[in-house]
Amino acid sequence: MKYCRPRLQFKSSWLLAILTAITVSPAIAEPANFGTLNLSKNFDPAQGIVHGFTSGSYSLSAISNRDRDQKACIGFADPNPDHIMVLEKDFSELTIQVDSNNNDTTLLIQGPDKTTIRCGDDTGKSKDASVSDRNWKSGTYQIWVGTFNSGVKHDYTLTVEQQ
Template identity: 70%
Template sequence: MKYCRLRLKSQWGWLLATVTAVMAQPVIAETANFGTLKLSAGFTPTQGVVEGYTGGSYSLSAISNRDRDKKACIGFADPKPDHILILDKDFDRLKVLVNSGGYDTTLLIQGPDDATIRCGDDTGKSKDASIDDRNFKSGTYKVWVGTFNSGVKQNYTLTVQQP
């Protein structure tokens, strides 16, 4: 009888320790490598500009092979998004441009839900990536700026425009 009681205490102690450990884990807030960009109706051109740098060996195709328009999602970046874009209202159209001085960049935007993906690569004759798309719903978007080659560090400016 004594053996059963000790064993029962031991099992409950293990369960209590497990529950306590799980509950003690902090909830990780959505963060980005270079911060948050919050845009409202009629935002000025300077409000839609942020800076950062590429780097990482995480394949953006691990998020999605293709976007909602069947464009390939390519490039390498950090697993954590570079920017969080918060839209206070629906936008009929937005243009998101990367300027790294013509380096071969890529772009992936996920949001406002996990299933909606937009991907961009070269812009015209420039190797810098861009996305020009319609129907951006209000909400939170994760933005990754990648490079065609893994592990390359390149400074860039990201600009969001309302055409």
């Protein structure tokens, strides 16, 4: 008696393996909601200005509860970063400021690696967020502009300034 292996079963198992591999593969990172800033030393101040709007109900504390200086990371934003900032060289000092007409905004900046986090909330008497820090290494940074309350939409201008 001659044994015949059913070909349909063999093809089905290969198809199942391929579909499983596709399904469990990690998702490709989404681009920034409002584009990319490419900044080199002594950049023109106009290059450091971008616009966007807050949205979303994703808790920024899901990325990190605290930043590298132990400041709380708070607020709600879209899961995708709002902006990508590429620093072509190291910067000794940068300030990243949100201007949303004094609405209650927050900031979370991740980069140039996954473990370096900077967070900001109110700036002085303003409810707009900012981060002013030293030792910005060259590389890619993801920036989220959030709001204190979930789902709130505010137009804003984000400004990156070098000292």
